[in-house]
Amino acid sequence: MGLHQNMLNEPVSRLALREPVLCKPEDTLREAIKQMQQAKLGCVIVVDEQSKPVGMFTENRLTQLLTKGPAPLDDAISTQLDENWPCVQTTDPVVDVLNAMQSANVRFICVCDEQGRVTGLTGQKGLMEFVADHFPGQVMVQRVGCAPYLDREGA
Secondary structure (H helix, E strand, C coil), rough: HHHHHHHCCEEEHCCCEEEEEEECEEEEHHHHHHHHHCCCCCEEEEEEECCCCECCCCCCHHHHHHHHHCCCCCCEHCCCCCCCCCCEECEEHHHHHHHHHHHHHHCEEEEEEECCCEEEEEEEEHHHHHHHHHCHHHHHHHCCCCCCCCCCCCC
């Protein structure tokens, strides 16, 4: 099968998922930012008592807040969530991750299990690793700054 067909047929669970940073709606913005820094991750997922996502806070949202003046660091994070924070389920096809990223213009996608609980995080990096797995020879031999390697068949 080709890459396109695999993206349509393979589930999100086949992607390398990252461990998400989770926080509660009542946690402060300051606490969430500190967790993001410690994890070296650009987002935090806000979850309820059952680990179901209620929102996402990203570094992009933080940048928007900072351009308006001093950020309200002691406010509850639930007051500062991104408006677009798509989720996919582990059983959804990989192409849904790409579609969600494009439609919401985001880098991070929350991944949930069949019960709607957060199980991981994916996005640009997860998709790039998926693509690289389909073209290991070409990806592994590329040198930075060189012309791309094109593998042609036939004469």
